Amino acid sequence: MAHVDAVVTGAGGFIGGHLTAALLAEGRTVRAVDRKPHQEWYQLHPGAQNLVRDLSLRESCQEVMAGGAGEVYHLAADMGGMGFIESNKAACMLSVLSSTHMLLAARDHGADRYFYSSSACVYAADKQTEAAVLPLREEDAYPALPEDGYGWEKLFSERMARHFLEDYGIATRTARYHNVYGPYGTWDGGREKAPAAACRKVATAVLTGADAIEIWGDGEQTRSFTYIDDCTTGTLRLTRSAVTEPLNIGSDQLVTVNQLYGLVEEIAGVRLEHRHIPGPLGVRGRNSDNTRITKELDWAPSIPLLTGLEQTYRWVYDQVRARRDGRPHQR
């Protein structure tokens, strides 16, 4: 294969689709790779070379890196919201195969920069037991007590990226994403995260005339949610920076899950009864400390939750309506 400016793995997924768009908009040549068939990609950009490959296989990673690449963005992973990762720990840990084989292929074929998408799930659970949580600083990842399954794989793979930098000189960069949301992402099926689930439930209520929705737990657990445009901007800035330690890429606007639903209802122009039911909850509180990213990149995520949710709700509403009308997934 020919040399490209950028290889994006997981490009048929949510963040990978947006990142591919951002790279194409810069005029870069992009090889976009995902194991899903093209019709299931959230975005299929005609300007990119779109390949369907399973990157858990070493030979697929070697193939997509043949010819070398300026930048590699490794986003492919088996992942989802709490409902998925709490009951699919082995599948989440198997993402270590693509993380390992992509790093080896980057080493073998040469990549100027290698970006790894880690997660706030690497942070020690005992620092996230209160709703009024102290924002998580990068050093809070150790002593290690990450989210079981998914978080351990992320912590291992980010550490492996660090040692590939030290031992093989590959310029690796690592972000710990905090709850990224936006259009063109998973909104149903069990892998969706809280903002997309909230948009789907409210849109469904609007379209069916229901007056109540179900929420897992008491809704007083806290989180911060990062809009996709901040995520792609931060990813490009970090990859091209000199920062070799993992950095949080996350909003620091802390809200309860009840407040998140309240904002979506405000956008939809409805007020719904909340029925609190048992469900997987994750940690009690989580927020991003943005001191280090502000210092290192002179930038931090800043898009208000209401602004991002307006875009997300509009897109999810269209998906729910299209499904109701028997029309296929909208691009």
Ligand code: NAD
């Ligand atoms: P996503 O599920 O929408 O996209 C991931 C894509 O990777 C999927 O399209 C999937 O088919 C693909 N994939 C999985 N295994 C593969 C394999 N073996 N070979 C090829 N493709 C494979 O998820 P996303 O939200 O876009 O997340 C992208 C990355 O960011 C993931 O590594 C995820 O763990 C990380 N992350 C995301 C968030 C978030 O809030 N979305 C938070 C923290 C970290």
